[in-house]
Amino acid sequence: MAHLFTRNLNFQSNDLGKEATIMLTFDADMEGLYEDFFPVVWKVSTFGKTGAYAASATYTSQLAFSRAQVVDENLIRAETSIKINNSEKTTLTEANNVYSFSAPQAGTTGVIEAMNSTGDVQDIAVGFVKKGELMPTPALYFNGVGDGSHVSAKFTPVLRAYLTSDYQETAILRGAIDTPAIWTRNLAELAPSTTWNLARDPASGRYTITQA
Numbered sequence: 001m002a003h004l005f006t007r008n009l010n011f012q013s014n015d016l017g018k019e020a021t022i023m024l025t026f027d028a029d030m031e032g033l034y035e036d037f038f039p040v041v042w043k044v045s046t047f048g049k050t051g052a053y054a055a056s057a058t059y060t061s062q063l064a065f066s067r068a069q070v071v072d073e074n075l076i077r078a079e080t081s082i083k084i085n086n087s088e089k090t091t092l093t094e095a096n097n098v099y100s101f102s103a104p105q106a107g108t109t110g111v112i113e114a115m116n117s118t119g120d121v122q123d124i125a126v127g128f129v130k131k132g133e134l135m136p137t138p139a140l141y142f143n144g145v146g147d148g149s150h151v152s153a154k155f156t157p158v159l160r161a162y163l164t165s166d167y168q169e170t171a172i173l174r175g176a177i178d179t180p181a182i183w184t185r186n187l188a189e190l191a192p193s194t195t196w197n198l199a200r201d202p203a204s205g206r207y208t209i210t211q212a
Contacts (some may be wrong), residue, residue: 005061006131007157008193011209012054014046015201020207021046021165024057025173026139027092028184034175037153040075040138041171047198059187060128063155064136065090065114068125071091073127075138075170083129088151089113092122095199108152115150126153141172157187163207183209 011022013172027039045055060106063085082090082101089107092114093100099118099202116122127136142151161183167173183196195212 005188006192007059007187007190009057009059009159009187009190010054010193010195011045011047011198012052012195012212013058013198015050015051016047016053016177016198017049017202018205019046019049019164020198020200022055022198022209023162023164023167023177024159025162026155026158027173027177028156030154030156034173037126037140037142037151039064039173040127040141041167041169041173042137042139042159044165044169045169046066046165058129058130059157059159061157061188062129063112064127064129064159065101065112066125066127066136067092067101067137068123068138068141070123070141070172071138073172073174074168075141075172078125078135081127081129081134081136084112084114086110089115091115091117094118111152111154113150113152116145116147119147121146124151126155128157138170158184159187160184161209167169182207 024043043057046055064081066081085117088104091102111188125138126140127138129136160181
């Protein structure tokens with residue numbers, strides 16, 4: 001089993017000059033993105049024009065599948081989930097209107113897989129489980145998985161930050177963000193805890209995020 005890790009990210013600003021909202025999501029280039037599955041908004045934080053502001057986010061590498069429930073294009077709390085590691089597979093079943101995932105077994109090398117054997121179409125999410133929490137934070141959403149079909153994901157924790165106030169946390173991103181990311185990092189390559197400064201160039205109006 002791969003070594004599990006935690007990443008504590010701290011974002012801060014001081015006298016930014018203009019209010020800005022940062023959105024974090026795992027939407028790095030993956031085969032099937034926006035076709036077979038969709039990224040989910042993780043964090044949305046607003047930094048004020050004057051004064052000091054801070055926001056934090058904690059990621060853990062323990063992945064999990066969940067039976068997703070969607071309301072108004074937002075993922076709400078999952079009713080059942082299963083922790084899963086790379087190269088493992090699980091099966092979602094239903095009995096007496098109770099849904100459950102099977103204990104993970106060895107699967108295809110390099111990916112995680114979930115089979116739908118409920119008899120109906122299901123929505124399934126891939127997320128990560130933070131310490132002390134039972135249900136995962138969703139990161140990727142698979143829409144309308146047919147009975148007898150399976151989903152697979154090769155999840156790499158490449159996180160991107162966008163300057164946008166158009167989304168809320170847990171929103172499903174049906175298409176690529178129309179503005180370029182201002183920050184991209186593979187969380188596996190970072191130290192356990194890092195601090196990042198959000199700044200704005202008053203001359204150009206451009207925002208940057210640099211490590212403190």
